[in-house]
Amino acid sequence: TQLLEQSPQFLSIQEGENLTVYCNSSSVFSSLQWYRQEPGEGPVLLVTVVTGGEVKKLKRLTFQFGDARKDSSLHITAAQPGDTGLYLCAGAGLRGTYKYIFGTGTRLKVLA
Amino acid sequence: DAGVTQSPTHLIKTRGQQVTLRCSPKSGHDTVSWYQQALGQGPQFIFQYYEEEERQRGNFPDRFSGHQFPNYSSELNVNALLLGDSALYLCASSTPGTVNEKLFFGSGTQLSVL
Numbered sequence: 001t002q003l004l005e006q007s008p009q010f011l012s013i014q015e016g017e018n019l020t021v022y023c024n025s026s027s028v029f030s031s032l033q034w035y036r037q038e039p040g041e042g043p044v045l046l047v048t049v050v051t052g053g054e055v056k057k058l059k060r061l062t063f064q065f066g067d068a069r070k071d072s073s074l075h076i077t078a079a080q081p082g083d084t085g086l087y088l089c090a091g092a093g094l095r096g097t098y099k100y101i102f103g104t105g106t107r108l109k110v111l112a
Numbered sequence: 113d114a115g116v117t118q119s120p121t122h123l124i125k126t127r128g129q130q131v132t133l134r135c136s137p138k139s140g141h142d143t144v145s146w147y148q149q150a151l152g153q154g155p156q157f158i159f160q161y162y163e164e165e166e167r168q169r170g171n172f173p174d175r176f177s178g179h180q181f182p183n184y185s186s187e188l189n190v191n192a193l194l195l196g197d198s199a200l201y202l203c204a205s206s207t208p209g210t211v212n213e214k215l216f217f218g219s220g221t222q223l224s225v226l
Contacts (some may be wrong), residue, residue, distance in 0.1 A: 100145075
């Protein structure tokens with residue numbers, strides 16, 4: 001069974017601080033996606049990483065896929081209240097499977 | 113261009129009842145996946161429909177069934193509701209093609225079972 005564990009589970013920080021969220025698994029994924037979900041809404045895709053060791057930047061957000069494609073991290077620089085939300089990683093299975101396995105989620109609150 | 117739409121937005125049922133949730137995919141998408149998200153948890157995969165057939169299924173009992181129509185819209189049916197079925201039910205549509213396809217989610221249906 002493929003499982004994705006995220007840490008930390010909850011995070012409350014002040015505006016302007018930096019943070020890193022981790023997504024770990026014992027399984028290899030063909031790709032990994034990060035989503036942000038706000039209350040009352042569905043998750044919204046932020047980024048997809050495909051290659052081991054890949055790093056992608058989206059403004060103040062930096063995403064990295066582990067070399068072995070088993071883990072990923074999301075780093076936010078100078079967090080803002082608008083970054084508040086539930087961050088989810090989702091792994092696409094190896095060839096032949098179609099479902100996405102979602103992580104346990106990290107709930108981030110950025111205080112002004 | 114309408115995104116993924118789900119109905120109803122909220123629903124209250126009692127134990128033992130049956131419920132049907134509906135989803136219209138984003139224009140141009142032909143694959144629909146259903147997820148259950150319990151409070152404070154990540155979404156759990158229920159099943160995926162493609163070409164009007166269930167292509168893959170997660171670890172959910174047979175009480176959960178679905179259907180996809182020729183216009184690619186989909187329904188999720190849950191029979192004999194249990195208190196534990198209370199959750200946000202999310203529909204996601206995607207483009208055809210590779211395994212690494214992007215999911216576009218609707219806002220979900222919040223189901224409460226009393």
